[in-house]
Amino acid sequence: SQTIHQWPATLVQPVGSPLSLECTVEGTSNPNLYWYRQAAGRGLQLLFYSVGIGQISSEVPQNLSASRPQDRQFILSSKKLLLSDSGFYLCAWSVRFGNEQFFGPGTRLTVL
């Protein structure tokens, strides 16, 4: 069966510090991968998606970036965090773009 992992589970970072969040998927090959951000009590904002290694599409211009160095690994990064980057970051995967997505456990990021 397929499993999706995210780490760390929680993170507290100062403004201006770098960020690296990791997501890995097990039990499937060539998944479509997604990064979402969820503000408290709000909906899901799609940040990036990837249909293959090295292929990244950005949905929202911001100081975040994403990379996919391996088939089942998706990384969310920032060189300098802003207060507004605080939120709950979710990674998800799907078999095909447009199919139902399966979400990871999320990373709670607090920028102070």
Add this chain to the structure above:
Amino acid sequence: QQQVKQSPQSLIVQKGGISIINCAYENTAFDYFPWYQQFPGKGPALLIAIRPDVSEKKEGRFTISFNKSAKQFSLHIMDSQPGDSATYFCAASGSRLTFGEGTQLTVNP
């Protein structure tokens, strides 16, 4: 249009009551409609889904009703329980999956 409009934003129901969450869409190319359930601090989990060739799908206490002509679909939770308290997201997919804004459901004991 890729939007999916979800209502209400929040809902309070008594234990044993029926919870109803509604979603509407514009894009007639949508052909798959999943619902997700998210508990606090957790990722959303796929709850139930429907395709437009049927008007209703039931899984336990959860039922999706689908009205293709009105471009609306809804989630009904029968005999709502405090453990159902969560945020629910509808979604619609054609070439890509689009989420509604979510409904925060509270079931009081």
